[in-house]
Amino acid sequence: MTTVAMSPQQAIEQPNGLVLLLRYLRRNKGLAVGLAIFLALVLFTVIGSFTVDLKHAYPLSVGLKKPPSWQYPFGTDFFGRDLLAAMVVGLWQTAVIGILAGGLGTLIGVILGFIAAYFGGFADATIRTVCQILTPIPVLLIQVVIASSLDKRDVTIFTMAFIVVLLAWMGPTLVIRSQVLTMKERQFVSVAKLSGVSDFGIIFKEILPNLLPFIAAAFVSQVFLAVFAAFYLAVLGLGPLREPLLGNIIWAATGQGAFFNGWWWWPIEPSIGMILILGSLALINMGLDELANPRVRRTE
Amino acid sequence: MNSMTTTAPDARTAMRPATAATPVLRVEGLEVTYYTDLGRAKALDNVSFTLNSGEKMGVVGESGSGKSTMALAMMRMIKPPGRVEAGKVWVGDTELVSLNTEDMRKARLGKIAYIPQGAMNSLNPVIRIGAQMVDALKSHDVKGSSAELRDRCFAALHSVDLDPGVFRMYAHELSGGMKQRVCIAIGILLKPQVIICDEPTSALDVVTQRQVMETIDRVQDEINAAVILIGHDMGLMAQFVDKVAVMYAGRLVEVATVREMFTDPKHPYSRALIASLPNLENKGVFQGIPGLAPSLLRLPSGCAFHPRCPHGNQDPQRSVRPEEVTLAGGRKVTCHLYDAEGVKNG
């Protein structure tokens, strides 16, 4: 019954999308920094994959334990890998695992979330209960169990991604489900029904477009969790040992006591790489969260 | 024709004792501008009026006309990107705009109280109602044992005819009408000189609405405060207030007693507003006001109402901004039609 205390009608033309995006980024520095770092990493990997001989990323391809020099800008490690090549390949592989596992996890989450929320009833009850039962279980430990029971030799990046996604889909499922539940009650869905739109039409044309910011945020946080999990397993020595995954490099470095033997560059470089990846993903996630939750955005 | 009640129209005002007409509230030249992304919007433009203790003034106008902005400005609660540009607000002998933040904080509820529109969630959901009253007292350095403070709260609850048991209840245990009356009780705890009600009953049913308005009326008599009722329901104004101020596009376009406003509105916008009201007599007659409320970002030239005004397409209206004039009997109007007739306010 309250009068519609609306902001005065904006007669002027709304500035186009790009200007709005830039203005939003200026106000939301976290997202800007995150995107910048992420782009830098992508550039590093793309340029690296052309300019550097990727075979040097594997053991016994170059001289051992050389500190960073003109010839080996990132130096070499105890096993004779050129760390620059190793970093390029490692970043690329981490990205593959992250995006694969994150993407799959989000996809499962969106599908189950929609089914549970929109069709409700028995489907909703089972999906919700399964998610609630699985939530308290520490996901990383189960992944450790899975990884440790696999034969070391046939563990590849893809099996890693599969292990990671196995128990990562509950988060997005619950988030998307609650969003769809609130969206379903909104009046524009009733109006769409009145306009003769079918159930599927409502899901894909009316509800899904409004959920894009949430799905994007869920995807980024899934990639973050996937990269974190892959790194975690690698550091425990459960990853694909031959691949120069950042986690493997650090596991090998700490194993050989790199710090104490003065090879400081060996553990530092992958650590910085990992911090940049996870940090940028976390910042982007924070930015997307604000985009999805208008009230949070308002105060910047 | 009307089988309704037939008490004399001005029965209520006649009964009020004739207090000395010292204005308890004087607002002079209040101006507020919002610096939004899309440009500067002058939400309040040189608003001035006075109010005596025990008097009720209604403030009406379309959404975006600046009603709520005026209330927030008087309480100095305008948040960025808005800013109070100029003006004075005198409550009794204190001027609020120049007070420092600490004194202004004490003045809120102490001298001037605000009853919110959304009573539904204006009460803290996780602490008891009593705690939310006592902390208001303590924040204004009211001394006394917890028993004394509690009794003071009981008195306030009693005057809004709420059972003292509400003191120990939580917000989710109260109905909409009860929550609104708790807000009123909080408003009168420190017996302020001015009470601003920002559409207090717009979220309530019509029967509860009448109950709440009667509570405000009784409470006002008890502490002899001046009351400003902000709203858009002209019927409520007819039943409750003594004088009516009409706002349009951030300006006060007319101020008159409720009888003058309803029987002989001067400003074309007031006249159109009164005519558009559904009434027992004019069943089936629909007189809307053409056009739309102007955007504060790009106000029409001259008088802001000229695009929608029947007298609007002539010269002074289109080009020159009208000044407020005082007509016979103290009525104020801001319209070129009355330039000659009224006395300029300088």
Next chain:
Amino acid sequence: MRPRLLIKRLLFLVLVIWAASTIVFFIPRLSSRNALRERFAELARTGGFSSTDMEKIIASMQKQFGLDQPLLQQYWQYLNNLVHLDFGVSLYKYPATVTELIAQALPWSISLLLVTTILSFVIGNLLGAIAAWPRSPRWMRGIATPFVLLTGVPPVIMGVLLLFFIGFRLKLLPLGGSYSVGLIPDWSWPFFLDLMAHQILPALALIFGSVGGWVLSMRGMGITIQGEDYVNFAEHKGLTPGRIFRDYYLRNTLLPQVTGLALALGTVVTSAIIVEGLFALPGIGSLINVAIRANDFPTIYGIVIFITIAVAVLMAILEFVYPLIDPRVKNE
């Protein structure tokens, strides 16, 4: 809490534990590897073991462990043991049962885990609340961004960096181990101080890893709450800023955060596994670390289930405690 809800909650708890143990039971059985054979193969490689009669030993061991019975039979037996908190026998430290190992390691980990979880909860939420509160100073409001970057630093990297710079280079704090060599553990004050000194670096590594998450979630919650009408009305009532911050803003923002506490313990435990390994602390973390390296499957599974039970029980307790602090929930 009405009894009906009590039963529902306990049933849910049992379900969670059953789910975890079932997953942990079946997954290894699906994989082609045979734990025993690998264990002995490794022993044979390190000498002192002729491989000829190994098959016979493995067969007898399997019978003794009941691994040769049909899968369902094993599963039933496994669940039965679980009910008596018997996680089976550790392969690596043979005579000791997993339960004994856990019992030994638990006291060491308890202090580290609880302290880090509580500390990062308190620090994280306070910083998040201040970051979202409009009245706090300008630079405080920008605090969220660096902390978000912090969430990007896995505890093990933080541990390595701390170990190297503070431990090795500046020699301020011990490099590892739970107490200095040569000290006899007793309830004396100096021993306690020494113990604490050894815990600082691992605790810091864990806190840095999880505090960012709390800052982020609290900041989002804080911004939402401070837009609420009751905070606005509190200001209209002329309340002192301190009261508004404490009774209206903090109280309403902290409640939802408490529910996340139990889950947080789950994540801190998983990080502790590596950090304890890194700092050679004799807690649950290193126990599972060693078990992984030694393919000691019963121990790994035992610890995983134990941690799940702990987290699930804690969640149930929080579920009971919550209505006491949030009046709206009481009359559910």
Next chain:
Amino acid sequence: MANLLELRNVSKVYQRGLISSHATVALRDFSLTLNEEEPTILTVAGESGSGKTTLAMLLLGFITPTVGEIVYRGKNISGLTGRDRMAYRREVQAVFQDPFAVFNPFYTVDHLLSVPIRRFKLASSRSEARSKMEESLSAVGLRPEDVLGRFPHQLSGGQRQRINVARALLLKPRLLIADEPVSMVDASLRATILETLRNLQRDYGVSIIYITHDLTTAYHISKSIVVLYRGGVMEAGDVDKVIKNPQHPYTQLLVDSIPWPNLEQRWGQQPIQARSGQAIGEGCPFLPRCPHAMDICKTRPPLFQIEPKHAAACFLYDKQPQIAAEKLSEQLPA
């Protein structure tokens, strides 16, 4: 020709939660008949919780009745499928209350008009669709170029509610459910929207059910009125008779509480008793707050005929002839 829409003894009971037996009766034994030849404007008035919105949801087919059935052109609506269902959708439309919530924020406002045109195939070509949209927009006093192509947040509440009404104009349904169409709109715009709805009925023969708590606008636009309280019909009949000469104690309290916008009509003679919260059993729902409460009121009062086209469910008039609930529509003038 079967009636356009019939509600036969429709009741809706909400079971709160699986465990608790406490069930709230949102609507009790409500019957109504609407036929196409006599398009009318019927007001369903009541406070919040009276069941008026539940009735709207039932009529729109969003929820199904617990007891009784809703029949559209002779067929029960819950069983409609395929072409029949689309026909029902096409002929029973709604205007909702909140101008913010009706628009999908992702699309421009045109989406609200273009989707029904496409789904109900109201236009053969894009240009015809465009002209239909422009025609309905100008009929509600909006310049199409000011509005089309814009996003909802760029328009004022008044503009948005007009587009909402334009959508109804565009579809020209047989029955329009207007659920509080003007309560969130400024006074100046209220008259225009009410006039558009009235013209819809007068010129295009569209029956309108105007759901509101605001009796002033109800008196102004409708021919007949049904007053609901806690799911039960208290009073019904010609709107002039019911508003100017209310018989049921609840209607008297309601009418007396209306703040009429003129000084001669003072309000506030009827004392108000606080609305008690506990669930009423079988008896008259207004019993706990009724100044004339009698023992007999503990049983359910039927409708009594006070004068032609005016009935009230109150034992004060038990000497008057009783009317069965099914015959409610006969009290309502076309």
